[in-house]
Amino acid sequence: MRDPRDLERQARRLLMEARSPVILTGAGISAESGIRTFRDSGGLWEQHAIDDVATLQGFRRDPELVWRFYNARRRSASTASPNTAHRALAHYEQRLRRYGPSSADHGPLILLTQNIDGLHQKAGSRHVVELHGTLWGARCSECGIRTTPVPLEVPILPSCEECDGLLRPDVVWFGEPLDPERIDRALEATDACDVFLVVGTSAIVQPAAGLPYQAARRGVPVIEVNLEETPVTRYAAYSLFGKAGEILPELLSEQPS
Numbered sequence: 001m002r003d004p005r006d007l008e009r010q011a012r013r014l015l016m017e018a019r020s021p022v023i024l025t026g027a028g029i030s031a032e033s034g035i036r037t038f039r040d041s042g043g044l045w046e047q048h049a050i051d052d053v054a055t056l057q058g059f060r061r062d063p064e065l066v067w068r069f070y071n072a073r074r075r076s077a078s079t080a081s082p083n084t085a086h087r088a089l090a091h092y093e094q095r096l097r098r099y100g101p102s103s104a105d106h107g108p109l110i111l112l113t114q115n116i117d118g119l120h121q122k123a124g125s126r127h128v129v130e131l132h133g134t135l136w137g138a139r140c141s142e143c144g145i146r147t148t149p150v151p152l153e154v155p156i157l158p159s160c161e162e163c164d165g166l167l168r169p170d171v172v173w174f175g176e177p178l179d180p181e182r183i184d185r186a187l188e189a190t191d192a193c194d195v196f197l198v199v200g201t202s203a204i205v206q207p208a209a210g211l212p213y214q215a216a217r218r219g220v221p222v223i224e225v226n227l228e229e230t231p232v233t234r235y236a237a238y239s240l241f242g243k244a245g246e247i248l249p250e251l252l253s254e255q256p257s
């Protein structure tokens, strides 16, 4: 049995020496900020039917219900603060910008998130790709024009200023493709990274879940931080089990205790 402290030290060294790391986060990183995850006990999908609030068909059936659901989620995200895990990632990005091996060949750290709560940006991370969209935007269901930011309480039902079509939340629902520009950036970063860190995701929703595997197939070490085993554990070079808010500050610190 390998000592967990040794594993953490080795994983930390990889992250400190990385030239172009990629990070993928999921709902687990925001759990310690009081935002509910999806699939854990008490998670959102236990209390709301995915078909009703997270599909285009559900929105077409009952747009009021869907807007009320996202207004409630915005209220909860607006009072949430980034936690130590979000902040550790923001510091790590700053550190790479300052001490990267050379600014010319040092690709910036890319933070891919499946979260729509905006907490990475609140913590100060700059290179965030919001794979599943954002709670803070709306998009016209007719002409596609985006409106950002939306108010905390979106009036029900909101309409597009350009064409009067019905606005929908600017998030990706089940059965919908990801924004092509965002997934292209994610794939490009994944193909160029030298270490891939996965934090707080059950890693079952594609295509995000396939990204760390794509890196691992190139021989890139994958480091996972989660409360429990996930499909990533099978191929991860390091799996660190525990709360992201406790593990990341140490894992990403320049001077570990």
Ligand code: OAD
Pocket (backbone or CB within 6 Å): 025, 026, 027, 028, 029, 031, 032, 037, 038, 039, 040, 043, 054, 114, 115, 132, 172, 173, 174, 199, 200, 201, 202, 203, 204, 205, 225, 226, 227, 228, 230, 242, 243, 244, 245
């Ligand atoms: P899930 O709810 O599926 O998974 C949350 C993961 O976080 C689980 O693996 C937990 O073990 C882990 N976790 C919980 N608390 C943690 C903590 N404090 N520290 C570390 N890990 C913790 O959420 P996601 O994987 O993000 O998509 O879900 C992916 C996508 O499915 C979401 O973006 C959403 C959802 O349906 C859409 O709505 C399109």
